[in-house]
Amino acid sequence: MENIRISKDEVAHVAHLARLEFGETEMEKFTAQLNDILLYMDKLNEVDTSGVAPMTHAIAQKNAFREDAVDPSLPPEDALANAPAARGGCLQVPKVID
Amino acid sequence: MELHELTIHELRDRLLAGEITAAGITASVFARIGAVDGRVHAYVSLMREQAEAEAERADAAIQRGDAKPLTGIPIALKDVCCTKGVRTTCGSRILENFIPPYDATVVERLREAGAIFIGKTNMDEFAMGSSTETSYFGVTRNPWDLDRIPGGSSGGSAAAVAADECIAAIGSDTGGSIRQPAALCGVVGLKPTYGRVSRFGLIAFASSLDQIGPFTKDMEDCAILMNVIAGYDPRESTSVPEEVPDYRSFLDRGIDGWTVGVPKEYFIAGIDPEVEAAVRRAIRVVEGLGGRCVEVSLPHTRYCVAVYYIIAPAEACSNLARYDGVKYGFRSAEGRDLLEMYKKTRAAGFGAEVKRRIMIGTYALSSGYYDAYYKKASQVRALIRRDFDEAFGTCDVLMTPTTPTPAFRIGEKTEDPMQMYLSDIFTISTNLAGIPGISVPCGFTEAGLPVGVQFLAGHFQEGRLLQCASAYEKNAQIEKRRPPL
Numbered sequence: 001m002e003n004i005r006i007s008k009d010e011v012a013h014v015a016h017l018a019r020l021e022f023g024e025t026e027m028e029k030f031t032a033q034l035n036d037i038l039l040y041m042d043k044l045n046e047v048d049t050s051g052v053a054p055m056t057h058a059i060a061q062k063n064a065f066r067e068d069a070v071d072p073s074l075p076p077e078d079a080l081a082n083a084p085a086a087r088g089g090c091l092q093v094p095k096v097i098d
Numbered sequence: 099m100e101l102h103e104l105t106i107h108e109l110r111d112r113l114l115a116g117e118i119t120a121a122g123i124t125a126s127v128f129a130r131i132g133a134v135d136g137r138v139h140a141y142v143s144l145m146r147e148q149a150e151a152e153a154e155r156a157d158a159a160i161q162r163g164d165a166k167p168l169t170g171i172p173i174a175l176k177d178v179c180c181t182k183g184v185r186t187t188c189g190s191r192i193l194e195n196f197i198p199p200y201d202a203t204v205v206e207r208l209r210e211a212g213a214i215f216i217g218k219t220n221m222d223e224f225a226m227g228s229s230t231e232t233s234y235f236g237v238t239r240n241p242w243d244l245d246r247i248p249g250g251s252s253g254g255s256a257a258a259v260a261a262d263e264c265i266a267a268i269g270s271d272t273g274g275s276i277r278q279p280a281a282l283c284g285v286v287g288l289k290p291t292y293g294r295v296s297r298f299g300l301i302a303f304a305s306s307l308d309q310i311g312p313f314t315k316d317m318e319d320c321a322i323l324m325n326v327i328a329g330y331d332p333r334e335s336t337s338v339p340e341e342v343p344d345y346r347s348f349l350d351r352g353i354d355g356w357t358v359g360v361p362k363e364y365f366i367a368g369i370d371p372e373v374e375a376a377v378r379r380a381i382r383v384v385e386g387l388g389g390r391c392v393e394v395s396l397p398h399t400r401y402c403v404a405v406y407y408i409i410a411p412a413e414a415c416s417n418l419a420r421y422d423g424v425k426y427g428f429r430s431a432e433g434r435d436l437l438e439m440y441k442k443t444r445a446a447g448f449g450a451e452v453k454r455r456i457m458i459g460t461y462a463l464s465s466g467y468y469d470a471y472y473k474k475a476s477q478v479r480a481l482i483r484r485d486f487d488e489a490f491g492t493c494d495v496l497m498t499p500t501t502p503t504p505a506f507r508i509g510e511k512t513e514d515p516m517q518m519y520l521s522d523i524f525t526i527s528t529n530l531a532g533i534p535g536i537s538v539p540c541g542f543t544e545a546g547l548p549v550g551v552q553f554l555a556g557h558f559q560e561g562r563l564l565q566c567a568s569a570y571e572k573n574a575q576i577e578k579r580r581p582p583l
Contacts, residue, residue: 006461018415018460019422019440020453034457036516041404044474047481054476055483057336058292058306058532059557064335078199082426091424094439 005038006031101126102262103580106171106319109265113160113170120156120170120214123265124149127172127216131263134583137244140258142177142235143185144217152214159212167326169212174264176255177218178225179205179310180299184215188301189223189233189251192421192428192447202299203331204268204310211326216264219254223449224418225275225303227251228521231512232451239508240283241581242547246505249279252313256283259313260548260581266323267313272303273406274500274525276311277537281500281550284539284581286314286567288324291558292532293338296331304413305336307406307529317538317568321345324560340558348565354388356566359493363399364524370503376541376549377499383574384497384566394493396485401478402527407519408462408475409530414452415459421447454515483531490556495566498524500537500550528554536563539576546582 006014011031015022022030076089085092101109101123112118128146135141149172156170180186180198182205187193201209208215222232230238230253238253240246241261248257252269256279259267269276271289280287288311295310302308312323325346330339360381365374381391423429423443430446433439448456462471489496502523511518528535533554540551551570555562 010461011457014457014461014464017464018456019419019437019444020448020456021441021445022453030454030457033454033515034461037407037454037458037519038461040516041408041471044401044404044408044478047398047401047474047478049474049477049481052477052480054473055480056306056476058483058530059336059338061293061336061338066332074199081199082196084423084427084429093424094433094436096436 003039005035100130102130102265104265105315106168106265106322109171114165120153120160121150123170124153124172124214127264134261135263137239137583138241138257138261138263139236139238140219140254140261140263141174141217142187142189142220142254145184145215149214149216156212156214166210166212167322168208171213172216172265173208173213174216174219174255174258174267175205176221176252176267176269178221178270178301179268180301181205181215181218184218186218186301187235188225189221189235190448190452191234194234194428196427198299200299203296203333204327205299207327208268219252219258219267221254222251223452224301224414225251225270225272226414226451226455228274228278228518229511230254230279231508232449234449237508240505241583242284243505243545245507246547247282247508249282249505251275253279255313256280256285256287259283259285259315261583262580266315266319268310269313270300270308270310271529272307272410273529274522276313277500277525277535277550277552278522280313280537281552282505282548284548286317286320286536286538288312288320288536288560288563289528289534290324290328290560291534293336294534294558294560295327296334296337298331298334302417304410305417306413307410309529317564317571318346318349320536321349321564324564328560343561345561345564348561349568351565352387353384353494353566353569356389356494357492358384358389358391358566359394359489359496360391361396361399361489361496361498362393363396364498368502369499372543373499373501373503373549377551380540380551380570380574381497383570387569387573391497392493394489394496396489396527398478398482398485399527402482402530403519403523405475405478405482405530406522406526407458408471409479411455411459412462412472413459415456415463418452418456423447451515479530482527486531486533486556494555495562496554498552498554500524500552504543504547504549524552533557534560534563536567538567538571540574541576542579
């Protein structure tokens with residue numbers, strides 16, 4: 001199992017976490033492709049990173065603060081204009097609680 | 099010469115002299131689009147009515163003596179920039195009907211400078227791709243050879259400029275998405291320093307890497323657009339309040355006495371011999387200008403693709419969590435409950451490449467794998483940046499090929515994601531380090547495909563890029579050709 005980095009079951013689990021779903025053929029193909037990609041990532045293990053601080057930002061910046069003042073914001077009707085379903089000034093979704 | 103073939107500065111001189119009108123330029127551009135876009139497919143949406151009205155206003159402003167830097171100049175926008183009231187798809191089915199209620203800052207700035215927007219250009223879905231083949235709205239073709247890809251993800255913007263379907267265009271670059279298509283389409287493309295141009299209203303892909311920049315026909319136009327779009331934006335907390343110089347002032351300074359680093363890791367086995375030859379010729383031109391070209395080493399270059407394809411998908415899977423069929427965009431009618439609705443919406447709304455990246459990112463951030471992938475990649479990213487810091491300790495700029503090959507054929511790499519990812523091998527490290535980079539045309543292959551040379555500089559040193567690339571452009575005597583459309 002040298003060259004297996006991710007199983008079909010794991011792909012199914014990750015798909016659930018990502019709120020995606022795949023058909024059977026798609027699942028086979030994705031598992032093979034993700035495996036190839038993860039195998040390529042193995043080369044990072046060649047690099048000695050002991051004591052290296054992870055880089056999270058390209059430009060070192062302090063927190064960007066602003067005055068806590070009220071600015072005009074999007075009117076509700078504009079904010080809802082793109083919603084697939086809206087009613088009474090609210091976004092409408094399928095039933096969440098039985 | 100037809101008006102659509104001219105540059106911003108050429109058109110501006112003639113507009114101000116009263117020889118031509120904005121209405122005339124706009125008509126010329128739309129006539130060109132009508133003649134060639136059926137074959138190139140650079141645009142997802144056109145903005146003809148607005149553009150014609152804008153052109154009339156521009157002509158009135160010029161008559162009043164009220165011309166701004168871009169008054170009357172037709173510009174195309176990558177369909178990743180939000181435009182108020184104009185559909186913005188990001189190349190995705192999930193945003194097929196999305197009409198933004200606001201303008202991106204870059205759109206606002208261009209509008210205030212007088213630009214006329216022509217349309218929204220095609221792109222890889224969510225800017226994920228190197229060929230503009232992953233767009234939900236079909237492939238864009240390379241104007242130099244319609245059987246080949248224009249590069250990506252900003253392939254529509256690059257092709258539109260190359261085919262004279264606009265005068266200049268805006269793109270975005272997360273791992274090479276401006277520079278790579280600029281090289282493959284034979285135009286100028288600049289990725290500014292991270293934080294130099296506001297990302298407000300740019301649909302997010304990988305937030306620590308994304309940056310907006312210009313596509314132009316020459317270096318002077320590049321400086322003109324940078325003068326308009328660069329600068330701090332209080333609405334974008336990673337934009338940097340650093341002074342913006344007049345980029346045009348760098349164009350004629352020359353580079354006598356400069357040290358130009360040529361990283362040996364960019365001349366690898368597998369690079370196309372014609373690309374290498376064109377870049378070697380460019381190096382000799384730079385030497386002729388008084389630049390001292392020295393070999394340097396960026397030892398972690400070979401890890402940049404692996405680092406990028408962990409960090410970019412990790413950020414993307416988080417950014418794309420918002421597409422859930424609730425607030426805007428496509429919603430599947432099939433889901434019976436909320437969870438099922440999310441899954442069916444995202445399964446039908448996203449294309450295969452976007453799903454692949456969401457999967458990689460989710461996996462890399464998931465419990466038990468975070469240290470091995472995301473943390474490790476972020477550490478190697480720090481080493482990649484350190485390589486650049488060291489090189490810029492002794493070099494004014496670096497000079498490399500922009501891409502390992504000229505434009506490849508449509509369909510050639512779509513079944514093998516890893517091969518597609520490797521086509522960004524020379525552009526990715528720039529984004530990881532946050533530095534600016536530019537691609538400038540440096541010749542053609544025997545088959546007539548354009549080749550680009552890339553210059554890189556330290557953070558906020560766009561001026562140096564313009565200085566060096568402009569000196570090169572003036573002296574390289576690259577033959578002026580137009581695509582055989």
